[in-house]
Amino acid sequence: MRTMQDAVSLRLALVNAVAAVIDRHAEELTDLDQAIGDGDHGINMKRGFEAVAAEAASLSAKPWPDFLKGVGTTLVMKVGGASGPLYGTLFMAMGKDLPVEPGRDDLVRAFRAAILAVQARGKAERGNKTMLDVLFPVAEVLEAGDFTADKIAAAAHAAAEATKPIKAVRGRASFLGERSIGHMDPGARSSALLIAAIGGILEKA
Secondary structure (H helix, E strand, O other): OOOHHHHHHHHHHHHHHHHHHHHHHHHHHHHHHHHHOOOOHHHHHHHHHHHHHHOHHHHHOOOHHHHHHHHHHHHHHHOOOOHHHHHHHHHHHHHHHOOOOOOHHHHHHHHHHHHHHHHHHHOOOOOOOOOHHHHHHHHHHHHOOOOOHHHHHHHHHHHHHOOOOOOOOOOHHHHHHHHHOOOOOHHHHHHHHHHHHHHHHHHHO
16 A cells, blocks of 8 residues: 555656656747747746646645646646646646545546546547647547556657647637648647656556
């Protein structure tokens, strides 16, 4: 059985991992967003996860539901544009749906519920060239019972790549119409990066 200290250490490792991966890829995310959006996705995401990292100690000391809600609230407050509310909703909805001591089935169920919350918040569908195009395929991998970090990461990155030929119909990219085709969605890319980082930490837990 995982001790309370183990859980705190795991939550701290998750915060550090997501903040680090966004920091490493901030410029790439900005470049992707400059092609089809406002050009600030990398900057905004970096600011948001730096704020989460700054509160890592206090957030990690909270039980899983409050930890996730805290991460989500910080992202809503610190990440600009549409990404803040969407990522904030993802984390807050997971926190709302998880018990204090979650098992795998709880995580899978909460992840699916959180995706539906993001879908409702963004009024988007799978195939609209958004982060949902990564979140749904990853949920399906988890629901199939595969919790291998490499498999989850591969599914996430492949799903992000698959947004390139899609014409955007939601968000700033939709203004470009056909010109959005051929570009990876920055939200899909950041989702894939975060999922891969989280999967790598959880597999070691």
